[in-house]
Amino acid sequence: MKMKKAFTVLTFVLICCLLMVACSGEEDENSASGDSKTVKFMHLWPEGSSAQHYKVVNQIIEDFETENEGIDIELEVLSNEQYKEKIKVQSTSNELPDVGMTWAAGYMEPFVDGNMFASLDDILEEDNLSEEFVAGTTDAFSIDDTAYGLPLELNISSIYYNKAIFDEYGLEEPTTLDEFNQVVDTLNENDVIPVALGNRDAWTGSMWYMYLANRLGGDEDVLTSAIDRSGSFEDPALLKAAEHLQGLVNDNSFVSGFNGLADQEAKSMFMESQAAMYLIATWDLPNYTTNEDVPQEFRDSVGYFPFPQVDGSGDFNSYVGGPGVGLFVSENSEVKEEAKTFVSYFVKEWGERAVTEVGIIPATKIDGEALDLPELYVEVLDDLNNASNITLYADVQMSASAAQVHLDMIQALFGGEITPEEFVKTHEETLANEE
Amino acid sequence: MDKVMSNKWIITLYILPALLFIAVLIVIPLLLSGYFGLMDWDGIGAMQFIGLDNYITAMQDSKFWESTLHSFLLAIFSALSLLLYLVVALILASKIKGANFLKKIYLIPMLLSSVAIAQLWIKVYNPSNGMLNSILTSLGVENPPAWLADPNIVLYAIFIPIIWQYAGFYILIYYAALKNIPESIIEAAKIDGASPIQIAIRIKFPLIMTVFKVTIVLAIVGSLKYFDLIYVMTGGGPNGASEVMASYMYKLAFSSYDFGYGSAIGFLLLIITLIVTFIIRKATETKDTIQY
Numbered sequence: 001m002k003m004k005k006a007f008t009v010l011t012f013v014l015i016c017c018l019l020m021v022a023c024s025g026e027e028d029e030n031s032a033s034g035d036s037k038t039v040k041f042m043h044l045w046p047e048g049s050s051a052q053h054y055k056v057v058n059q060i061i062e063d064f065e066t067e068n069e070g071i072d073i074e075l076e077v078l079s080n081e082q083y084k085e086k087i088k089v090q091s092t093s094n095e096l097p098d099v100g101m102t103w104a105a106g107y108m109e110p111f112v113d114g115n116m117f118a119s120l121d122d123i124l125e126e127d128n129l130s131e132e133f134v135a136g137t138t139d140a141f142s143i144d145d146t147a148y149g150l151p152l153e154l155n156i157s158s159i160y161y162n163k164a165i166f167d168e169y170g171l172e173e174p175t176t177l178d179e180f181n182q183v184v185d186t187l188n189e190n191d192v193i194p195v196a197l198g199n200r201d202a203w204t205g206s207m208w209y210m211y212l213a214n215r216l217g218g219d220e221d222v223l224t225s226a227i228d229r230s231g232s233f234e235d236p237a238l239l240k241a242a243e244h245l246q247g248l249v250n251d252n253s254f255v256s257g258f259n260g261l262a263d264q265e266a267k268s269m270f271m272e273s274q275a276a277m278y279l280i281a282t283w284d285l286p287n288y289t290t291n292e293d294v295p296q297e298f299r300d301s302v303g304y305f306p307f308p309q310v311d312g313s314g315d316f317n318s319y320v321g322g323p324g325v326g327l328f329v330s331e332n333s334e335v336k337e338e339a340k341t342f343v344s345y346f347v348k349e350w351g352e353r354a355v356t357e358v359g360i361i362p363a364t365k366i367d368g369e370a371l372d373l374p375e376l377y378v379e380v381l382d383d384l385n386n387a388s389n390i391t392l393y394a395d396v397q398m399s400a401s402a403a404q405v406h407l408d409m410i411q412a413l414f415g416g417e418i419t420p421e422e423f424v425k426t427h428e429e430t431l432a433n434e435e
Numbered sequence: 436m437d438k439v440m441s442n443k444w445i446i447t448l449y450i451l452p453a454l455l456f457i458a459v460l461i462v463i464p465l466l467l468s469g470y471f472g473l474m475d476w477d478g479i480g481a482m483q484f485i486g487l488d489n490y491i492t493a494m495q496d497s498k499f500w501e502s503t504l505h506s507f508l509l510a511i512f513s514a515l516s517l518l519l520y521l522v523v524a525l526i527l528a529s530k531i532k533g534a535n536f537l538k539k540i541y542l543i544p545m546l547l548s549s550v551a552i553a554q555l556w557i558k559v560y561n562p563s564n565g566m567l568n569s570i571l572t573s574l575g576v577e578n579p580p581a582w583l584a585d586p587n588i589v590l591y592a593i594f595i596p597i598i599w600q601y602a603g604f605y606i607l608i609y610y611a612a613l614k615n616i617p618e619s620i621i622e623a624a625k626i627d628g629a630s631p632i633q634i635a636i637r638i639k640f641p642l643i644m645t646v647f648k649v650t651i652v653l654a655i656v657g658s659l660k661y662f663d664l665i666y667v668m669t670g671g672g673p674n675g676a677s678e679v680m681a682s683y684m685y686k687l688a689f690s691s692y693d694f695g696y697g698s699a700i701g702f703l704l705l706i707i708t709l710i711v712t713f714i715i716r717k718a719t720e721t722k723d724t725i726q727y
Binding site: 116199255400408 | 477478479480481557560561562563564581582583584585586589669670672673674675686689690691692693
């Protein structure tokens with residue numbers, strides 16, 4: 001009998017413990033901190049993979065906290081893919097961090113529609129902050145003329161090439177597609193892979209298509225107008241671009257099996273001098289300039305040229321690119337004012353530090369001459385200042401589901417599974433369906 | 436003590452935590468995904484009830500059927516490879532030299548995570564400097580296939596690491612079952628003049644039939660919901676050529692932001708798996724159990 005009692009008591013205690021564990025999850029965090037307010041900030045540059053980014057962010061936060069007594073920043077850092085998933089789960093349960101990072105245009109649309117992001121127009125007007133940004137970069141983070149994010153990075157894509165390989169075979173930077181084809185032929189004859197391409201991540205192949213469309217489209221941005229529905233995807237330039245793309249594939253311009261390679265694999269082929277060319281955006285610049293882990297010899301031999309003209313048409317100052325991530329403020333944040341102060345401080349500080357310490361190009365204007373920068377870097381900054389047009393990456397412009405179709409179609413077009421006619425038709429149907 | 440444990444209240448109390456966990460972690464999410472499948476929802480904004488529209492769309496979605504077909508192909512391949520595993524287990528169990536060492540070799544893939552296996556095989560399949568194509572080129576093959584890029588080959592190229600990955604698991608199960616067969620039966624057969632192959636087919640195989648049936652269910656159900664290796668190796672590409680049901684569901688919910696439709700596909704996956712399991716159980720049902 002005694003045994004039974006002991007057992008019942010034990011059971012009771014056990015259940016109580018379980019209940020306590022289950023209930024202790026929520027604690028009021030704001031009341032504990034007294035007068036100071038806490039702004040939760042989540043970003044996607046972990047110390048492991050983006051050491052420079054991580055360091056600079058921490059410095060900015062430290063400086064901000066000393067200059068703004070009474071505001072604490074609580075940091076959470078996740079890697080890219082984890083970040084994307086976590087932010088989605090948080091938005092579903094209405095628990096977004098006060099300040100976080102988002103991608104532009106199509107990506108942020110569901111969040112804005114769901115009333116998750118606060119308008120940042122007021123900070124843009126304050127101190128003329130909008131003047132600080134490179135023209136057009138804030139537009140990508142605006143929906144219906146209201147800004148919901150402030151961009152941190154600006155990227156343009158160019159063809160990077162290995163000067164050592166080019167010298168060995170007496171090649172020069174091509175300015176037209178015909179010259180480009182000749183370069184490819186020479187490289188193929190000498191058993192050098194002409195272009196590294198990791199089209200398993202189909203956005204890399206998409207950049208090739210976008211550039212062809214951009215060059216063939218002349219002054220008008222046919223691709224953008226096809227996507228925003230002021231034009232049509234059945235525009236002759238867009239069809240012609242698809243035909244030229246398959247021409248490039250048939251000429252063996254790209255590494256074999258590109259549809260099964262990831263971008264990282266293609267990149268390592270280029271960086272191990274196995275391939276002569278690689279089309280990528282400026283986020284890769286540190287690898288070719290300042291990254292100490294890359295052999296100096298290779299860094300010295302990297303040059304770049306703008307995408308060639310096609311059929312005698314195209315403007316070298318017109319780029320494919322766009323802003324990378326930007327900062328948002330949560331609409332439901334309890335410390336919205338403080339969050340906005342932080343965001344405004346962050347973008348101002350980020351500008352110069354991004355260039356000198358991280359080695360990427362910020363979305364805010366900077367004076368390249370005044371800073372001590374690698375040569376390649378200064379060239380890119382120069383180009384940016386002279387840019388006549390930047391066509392935003394197609395998969396970023398489109399809604400998430402249309403982008404998925406686009407990326408699948410790019411793989412199919414590269415793989416020769418569909419004709420250029422089918423390529424434009426599928427796009428036109430998908431985009432028309434979404435209107 | 437026995438009295439306590441037979442008290443219905445105590446039994447309920449002790450089972451309760453486990454039941455709660457099962458309810459919260461399995462049953463409720465299952466029901467929820469069926470419920471979300473009835474919604475037009477991007478996973479962020481407001482939900483809109485649209486009835487069975489998502490399920491009707493799925494029925495007309497060629498990509499869904501394609502990925503279902505791929506899942507079933509994988510299931511068939513996995514079921515067939517069970518015979519291969521069985522042969523290996525029979526050889527291992529028949530007292531050959533180094534059986535213990537081989538057993539450990541076969542177990543190695545089981546110790547690796549799927550992502551590591553995927554990375555390993557991506558290297559093997561690399562079209563220009565991968566192990567496989569290097570061997571083929573040195574053997575004089577002029578244009579070896581780009582394994583993961585060719586839509587006609589990619590699916591089968593992925594099946595191979597999957598079959599390799601699970602070899603150790605099934606061989607171990609069969610090996611254990613075979614070791615359980617009393618030696619006297621085999622001895623008797625030998626005295627009657629049965630050859631080793633006859634013993635394997637007529638005696639050993641029937642005796643481990645129950646185990647074999649279980650592994651069939653495991654292999655097929657496992658294949659239908661298979662996801663990780665495919666996601667890492669190809670992401671379902673190129674252009675959906677290696678998409679299976681689970682990867683298609685993930686793509687819809689997390690890349691295309693069509694959470695409602697993704698949930699509907701997930702629920703269909705559950706139903707299909709349940710039906711297939713039921714059919715296999717029925718087909719392999721036997722009343723008389725063999726006793727040693």
